[in-house]
Amino acid sequence: MNDQMSVRLGLPLLQVGQAQKEVSHNEALTLLDFAVQPVVEAVGLGAPPASPDLGACWVVGPAPTGAWTGSGNAIAGWTSAGWRFLAARDGMTAWSRADSAFARFDGSHWRVGEITGAGVFVSGHRVVGQQQPPISVPTGGSMIDIEARAAFAAVLAALRSHGLIAA
Template sequence: MTDSTPRWTLPLLAAGQAQKEMTHNEALTLLDLVVQPCIESVGLNAPPADPQAGQAWIVGDTPQADWRDHAGHLAGWTEGGWRFLAPRPGLSAWSRADQCRCEWDGTAWRTGRVVGREFLIEGKKVIGAQRPAIAFPVGGQVTDNEARNALESVIEVLRGHGLIASG
């Protein structure tokens, strides 16, 4: 039997263990940090001078002081000091500073990126997978330059938004 959980390394109680409440409370403290996390900011390298219990940050790439050796970790301040959790793929947190979600993709934190297969509003698909390139209009017996310029502008906007591939 191991002494911690496999995903979040939460401490487990051992049979006959003295002071079980300490192990249990530590596990609850770590759960409080990782369940629906809300962080102050992403990428801070030095711990803040006056953190409040319950506040959390995502540690930057070159951590200093108490955060040394915890790059990319979720760092939470508790009454007992700093607690750290190494992220797992799919962990996301709300960033107060950025006003959006950030997600650990297995190698780095991605802020403000939304990944999906389709976008629905009131049950109706409004954005889906990128479509093949659309060629600009050419030729024809009658040329309407204003209409052609308008179509080219629409195609460029759709390409710029990534909705259709570049031709």
């Protein structure tokens, strides 16, 4: 391999006059195969599986052992030539089969199943936005029916439990 790598994914670059360019080229293609639309079997494993399928990938845990030592948080892919590692980059996302959710690398940890954003839109209409200030549960007064008060309190509790309004 050569010492020059691509800036974003650390893929090996071909060099002028390099012998056996196909080795660097094939290594880069293998890593790209793991990096583009990645699907991993699981996130956070500490040791490699005993008999992985060809092409299967995992997100390595932060303190790996065995053949994964020194590759914490990387995407490890099994090839016919052994393990290949793709270092995690801030914002990298992979689908985790074990969790049936996306995992996103935040620069130091893989976050599984967390979705961040400024709002949720359905058919172009915002249905969820930023969390609003708390709504007080009504108390006292002679005009409010006890059942209506209980129903309103249940709605508020549900909205709070979903995180749509503050507690």
